[in-house]
Every structure is written in C-alpha cells, then in structure tokens.
Amino acid sequence: xxxxxxxxxxxxxxxxxxxxxxxxxxxxxxxxxxxxxxxxxxxxxxxxxxxxxxxxxxxxxxxxxxxxxxxxxxxxxxxxxxxxxxxxxxxxxxxxxxxxxxxxxxxxxxxxxxxxxxxxxxxxxxxxxxxxxxxxxxxxxxxxxxxxxxxxxxxxxxxxxxxxxxxxxxxxxxxxxxxxxxxxxxxxxxxxxxxxxxxxxx
Numbered sequence: 001x002x003x004x005x006x007x008x009x010x011x012x013x014x015x016x017x018x019x020x021x022x023x024x025x026x027x028x029x030x031x032x033x034x035x036x037x038x039x040x041x042x043x044x045x046x047x048x049x050x051x052x053x054x055x056x057x058x059x060x061x062x063x064x065x066x067x068x069x070x071x072x073x074x075x076x077x078x079x080x081x082x083x084x085x086x087x088x089x090x091x092x093x094x095x096x097x098x099x100x101x102x103x104x105x106x107x108x109x110x111x112x113x114x115x116x117x118x119x120x121x122x123x124x125x126x127x128x129x130x131x132x133x134x135x136x137x138x139x140x141x142x143x144x145x146x147x148x149x150x151x152x153x154x155x156x157x158x159x160x161x162x163x164x165x166x167x168x169x170x171x172x173x174x175x176x177x178x179x180x181x182x183x184x185x186x187x188x189x190x191x192x193x194x195x196x197x198x199x200x201x202x
Contacts, residue, residue, distance in 0.1 A: 015051055015052065015053050015054075015136055016051075016052040017049050017050070017051050017052075018049065018050040018052070019048070019049055019050075020044075020048050020049070020050045021047070021048035021049075025044065025048070025050065027091060027097070027120070027121060030042070030044055030050075030097060030121075031120055031121060034089075039055060040052055040053065040054065040055075041053040041054075041055070041086070041087075041099065043089070043096070043097060043098050043099060044096060044097040045096050046092070046094040046095045046096040046148075053136070054136075056134050057134065057135065060132070060134040060135070063132050063160075063162060063201045064085075064086055064101045064102070064132055066200060066201055067101065067102045067130060067132060067160070067196065067201070068083065068085045068086070068101075068102045070194075070196050070197070071083040071102050071104060071130075071194070071196075074191070074193065074194040075104060078191075078192070078193065078194075079107075080106060080107060081104050081105050081106045081107050081127065081191075082104065082105055082107065082110070083102070083103070083104050084100075084102070084103045084104065084105065084126065085101075085102065086099055086100065086101045086102070087099065088103075089121040090103075090121060090122060090123075090124060090125060090126060091121045091122065091123045091124075092125050092148070092149075092152040092153075093123075093125065093152045093153065094148070094151070094152055096148065096152075097121050098145070098148070098149070100126065100129040100130060100131055100149070101130055101131050101132050102129075102130040102132075103126035103128060103129045103130065104126060104127055104128040104191060105124070105126050105127055106127055109124060109127070110122075124153075125149060125152040125153035125154050126149070126154055127154060127155050127156070127190060127191075128154065128155065128156045128157070128158075128187065128190055128191055129146070129149040129154050129156075129157050129158075130157065130158040130159075130160065131145060131146060131157075131158070131159050131160065132160045132162060132201075133159070133160065133161045133162065133163065139161070142159055143159065143168070146159045146168070146170050147170070149170070150170050150171070150172055154170075154172075155171070155172065155190045156169075156170070156171060156187060156190040156191070157169070157170035157171075158170070158185065158187075160198070160201070162201050162202060165180070165181040165182075165202045166178055166179065166180055166181070167179040167182055167185055167198060169185075181202070182198050182199075183197070183198065183199045184196060184197055184198060184199070185198050
C-alpha cells in the first residue's frame with residue numbers, strides 16, 4: 001500500500017523554545033552553546049527564552065543565500081559597511097541575542113570594538129536587518145522580531161514573505177509598508193543604491 005504524502009508537521013523543521021530565565025545563561029555560555037551545536041541556529045530573547053531552530057529546508061536556504069549574496073556584492077562595491085549572513089548574532093540593547101537572515105552595519109560603528117568582541121555577539125543592532133519567512137515561522141513572531149530590530153536601533157528592516165510575494169518594510173517612526181508582489185526592493189537611503197531583485201525568490 002502506498003504511503004500517504006507527508007503532512008506539514010512531518011516535513012517542516014520545528015523550533016524548540018526553552019525558558020532559561022532562572023538558569024541565568026550568560027552571553028559566554030550562550031556563545032559556547034552555539035559553538036558546541038553548530039548544526040542548530042539559536043537565539044536568546046529579551047525575556048530569556050532560548051530558541052533552538054533546526055537547519056532550514058533547501059529552498060529556504062537558497063532564498064537566504066540569494067539575498068545575502070546580493071547584499072554582499074553591493075556592500076563590497078559600496079565599501080561603507082559590511083554584510084552579514086544568518087550564522088552571526090548581535091546582542092541588542094534590550095539584551096536579546098538575534099541573528100537576522102541578512103544584515104548590514106556601517107564600518108564606522110565597528111571601530112569601537114576589539115577583534116575579540118567582533119568574534120562574539122557584539123553589543124549593537126545592525127543598521128539593516130532582513131528576515132525571510134520559512135515554513136516553520138509564524139507571521140506574528142516574525143513581525144515581532146522585525147519590530148524589535150527597529151526598536152533597538154535598526155534604520156531599515158525587510159520582512160520577506162515568499163509564499164504570498166509580499167515584503168513588509170520597517171523604518172523608525174513610520175508605519176509598516178506592505179509591498180505586494182514587488183519586482184525589486186530599494187534600500188535607499190539607508191543602503192544607498194542597493195536594489196534587491198525580489199521577483200527571483202517568489
């Protein structure tokens with residue numbers, strides 16, 4: 001008898017959320033936990049919840065790489081900042097340790113950090129942060145994450161929903177802007193001249 005198709009629960013990577021507030025997990029311990037479990041992506045919320053994520057599916061991984069490559073190519077030519085991929089993390093002003101799918105930081109903001117600090121989770125929020133939804137994400141939690149970046153100092157944020165071909169643009173002091181099925185997205189003026197070909201990942 002043929003096996004029925006897999007359900008969404010069987011094929012979608014899941015997330016595990018652990019309350020570690022009473023444990024008192026330090027930044028150094030969290031960093032070591034990440035280094036000891038390199039196959040997992042982890043974040044620590046401001047409420048001291050440890051979020052453990054399994055690797056993304058193939059197509060989600062391709063979308064992340066496509067965005068990061070475009071951002072890296074632009075940043076290399078522009079020279080005013082550096083592009084960061086999803087494996088890095090930031091300690092935000094609210095105490096959360098987050099790792100956007102793609103981010104960018106002005107070089108002049110990094111001059112006050114030692115090389116040792118930059119090899120960890122430096123205490124800063126990126127100027128630009130982007131998240132691409134995957135099947136295991138909920139819209140609400142990703143919205144909250146984007147709002148957190150803006151509240152902690154990001155000057156531009158993109159929440160990309162490839163399943164509905166929408167991009168939500170976040171800027172400090174502005175209402176969230178929803179772009180329906182955009183062909184391209186401009187990051188001006190924060191990332192001057194960076195235009196992402198969104199139609200490639202729909």
